[in-house]
Amino acid sequence: MTDKSLISITDFSREEILRIMELAAEFERDSSQQTLQGKIVASLFFEPSTRTRLSFESAANRLGASVIGFSEPGNTSVTKGESFHDTIMTVANYSDIIVMRTNLEGAPRYASEISRVPIVNAGDGANQHPTQTLLDLYSILKTQNRLDGISIMLVGDLKYGRTVHSLIQALAEFGARFTLVAPRELELPQEYKDFLHERGLTFVETTEIGQEIGNVDIVYMTRVQRERFSDTMEYERVKNVYVLRNEMLAGTRPNLRILHPLPRVNEIAVDVDSNPKAYYFEQTENGVYVRMAIMSYLLGLK
Amino acid sequence: MKHDKKLEVTAIENGTVIDHIPAASLFKIIDILRLDKETHRITFGTNMESKRMGTKAIIKINDRYCAPEEINRIALVAPNAVVNIIEDYAVTKKLQVEVPDEIRGFAKCANPKCITNHEQMGTAFKVVRGVDGRGEPSLKCCYCEKVTYLDQLQIIK
Ligand SMILES: [Zn+2]
Numbered sequence: 001m002t003d004k005s006l007i008s009i010t011d012f013s014r015e016e017i018l019r020i021m022e023l024a025a026e027f028e029r030d031s032s033q034q035t036l037q038g039k040i041v042a043s044l045f046f047e048p049s050t051r052t053r054l055s056f057e058s059a060a061n062r063l064g065a066s067v068i069g070f071s072e073p074g075n076t077s078v079t080k081g082e083s084f085h086d087t088i089m090t091v092a093n094y095s096d097i098i099v100m101r102t103n104l105e106g107a108p109r110y111a112s113e114i115s116r117v118p119i120v121n122a123g124d125g126a127n128q129h130p131t132q133t134l135l136d137l138y139s140i141l142k143t144q145n146r147l148d149g150i151s152i153m154l155v156g157d158l159k160y161g162r163t164v165h166s167l168i169q170a171l172a173e174f175g176a177r178f179t180l181v182a183p184r185e186l187e188l189p190q191e192y193k194d195f196l197h198e199r200g201l202t203f204v205e206t207t208e209i210g211q212e213i214g215n216v217d218i219v220y221m222t223r224v225q226r227e228r229f230s231d232t233m234e235y236e237r238v239k240n241v242y243v244l245r246n247e248m249l250a251g252t253r254p255n256l257r258i259l260h261p262l263p264r265v266n267e268i269a270v271d272v273d274s275n276p277k278a279y280y281f282e283q284t285e286n287g288v289y290v291r292m293a294i295m296s297y298l299l300g301l302k
Numbered sequence: 303m304k305h306d307k308k309l310e311v312t313a314i315e316n317g318t319v320i321d322h323i324p325a326a327s328l329f330k331i332i333d334i335l336r337l338d339k340e341t342h343r344i345t346f347g348t349n350m351e352s353k354r355m356g357t358k359a360i361i362k363i364n365d366r367y368c369a370p371e372e373i374n375r376i377a378l379v380a381p382n383a384v385v386n387i388i389e390d391y392a393v394t395k396k397l398q399v400e401v402p403d404e405i406r407g408f409a410k411c412a413n414p415k416c417i418t419n420h421e422q423m424g425t426a427f428k429v430v431r432g433v434d435g436r437g438e439p440s441l442k443c444c445y446c447e448k449v450t451y452l453d454q455l456q457i458i459k
Contacts (some may be wrong), residue, residue: 008447083421083422084417084420084421085421085422085423095431103415104415104416104417104420104447105413105415105417105445105446105447106416106418106443106444106446106447107415107417107421107445108444109417109444110417110418110421110423110445124446125446126415127446127447127448128447191449228427296441
């Protein structure tokens with residue numbers, strides 16, 4: 001029972017994370033609960049993101065709420081020079097909760113300071129995307145029946161991938177064991193390695209997926225983007241190293257599941273899709289239940 | 303109170319003397335304390351000899367006393383600065399500056415995509431000290447969560 005915002009995954013305690021997991025499971029069992037009946041959800045996408053927006057709007061509709069807002073800033077007061085401050089103050093008067101996506105980092109935090117209704121950060125630039133992290137956690141919990149002591153392999157762009165950073169921060173609360181697979185140019189930033197060291201958590205760093213895949217419960221794939229490389233030769237050299245293929249899954253743990261925040265490009269070969277260990281499409285579906293849980297929790301309705 | 307015979311800047315009757323400033327930080331401190339907007343008489347000395355520091359800078363502000371939170375702002379760029387409160391030509395108080403835990407309002411976030419660089423609003427930072435709590439302080443933005451290192455520090459005018 002709360003009336004707070006969700007801006008950064010670290011805003012939620014371990015207990016609150018577990019509460020969201022519980023509520024998401026409840027909504028998955030019965031997704032027709034009209035918990036937000038009569039409420040208005042404002043969905044402000046200052047930066048377009050169809051996938052995330054549809055997931056939120058689907059969640060809001062399932063909860064019985066009405067949705068107002070915009071899917072891109074074109075032709076709104078924002079492009080007519082209105083300050084972010086004034087947009088938020090106005091929209092807060094029209095709605096009960098604001099979901100927002102922007103490329104300006106820190107904008108949702110600022111919004112939460114000035115808005116009288118809760119703010120949900122649906123991604124602010126390279127900074128945070130906490131609802132993605134919570135749905136990743138829910139997918140892990142659902143497939144492994146636990147969050148404590150998970151062995152997870154994170155593959156690809158560990159330098160710029162905000163979903164990776166937030167997931168590491170969240171899983172650290174549950175004592176995970178990390179295998180970090182990335183090209184040197186995209187390895188995990190020092191501050192997150194320090195973060196793990198401080199908590200006494202072990203992690204292995206490697207530049208190839210290799211045999212270690214046989215020792216993990218979760219493989220979390222991310223996109224390796226060409227524009228992240230200062231040297232395009234280097235990109236050409238590594239781009240195929242970070243592709244997961246079906247034959248690599250032979251001999252892996254039976255409980256292993258493959259996650260990916262989507263959209264994927266080519267980092268998971270299509271022959272993996274039919275493997276029962278592929279979980280990335282179910283992961284998307286879980287996003288709706290988790291977002292139902294988050295909005296209900298923040299409004300103090302659950 | 304004993305006066306240095308070689309004192310290069312004249313003594314003041316009442317006010318504040320900030321000593322042991324690294325010469326390179328003088329102009330940052332002028333910005334931080336907004337001394338360029340002051341109407342009080344102020345004397346600056348820089349590239350002065352210092353046994354401890356090689357060269358140092360000194361600032362003397364007539365008839366003005368700075369609040370501790372104001373003084374502590376300068377600790378970021380002058381961690382060894384000493385603030386002398388002068389009354390009737392005598393030092394009545396000597397304060398060592400301390401790096402605060404939080405900084406509000408005068409430092410600029412180095413992240414060009416940070417909301418604070420696009421909106422008319424104040425900035426806010428937590429002062430962090432790297433891995434193990436030692437090391438040089440740096441500023442973690444309360445909004446974009448990125449770190450501004452001291453060598454990137456710009457003061458909002
Ligand atoms: Zn910032």
